[in-house]
Amino acid sequence: MDWRWLIMLIPAAVYTAQLLCQPLSGGLVVGLGLLLLLVLAGLVHNSTRGHRTDPCSLATVLWSAVSAAGGALATYILGNYTFLGSAAASGLVGLAAAQLLCKYDLDLPAYAGVFVGMSSVVVVPSLVMVGIAGFMTGLLYRLVDGVFDGVGGRLGTMAAVSVLITLLLTGRGWG
């Protein structure tokens, strides 16, 4: 298991820590323990499946980052400043990305950026922060290539990592 797996475990660790900070009943603690055990077993099982593709060019990495930042900004604006709400906005931008960017192989990084754009204005209050987190997601998309291969939710995990790192860097903390 290489070090890149650790990056992808940040959201799960924060999820667990935040839940453990709340008053939980005995049953829920057992449920959380069981869930973590299963996730760990799944990780070990999945780590043998991932494969890394050939290294890509700097231009490809930059285009991924730019499309992720674009997806993030479009979703954030549509989700927070129109009637759509974040779920519908993510769907709309995702469909547009699938339609327009598929032929350039940029639909997946753009969709990863969409998750960043689902952030709340309370947690991520500025477009600059959204853009930075989106850009970081696009870079992460290429960096963690092969990690969580075939696992649904890997794009969202990358987005959560980027948003959490952006929050940490801007001194806003993880609540």
Added chain:
Amino acid sequence: MLVASMISGVTAGLAGFAARKVLNFTSVQASAAIALIAGLVLPRLFNDGSFLAAVCTCVSYAVMSSEEVIHTPLQMAAVSCLCTGIAVFGRDALVGVGGRLGSMAAMAVLAFLGLRFFIRRSWHSSKK
């Protein structure tokens, strides 16, 4: 609340699975279509519609799993249940952080892989 979430989550999961298998949608198209429909329809139909839409959106990310990971509708339903449980249970975790639903979906899929691993192991050891 849990029952309504489970029903909408499993429905979204199976709809996404069908969209990929029958309509040949790409993973992004299937997930985005489910998120768009859930986000537009559910908040207008139910009081807790926004949360139900979030659950469906979470499940739609699990739909993006590869054929190798989830290959039957029953498996998709199981992952949808896990996903819904994690979303309901972790309602107060990572609030407002973009990617929280995707992270929950990834946890659900990994937990499903772990569960499958344990079931296969106990199945093989019982056969010996």
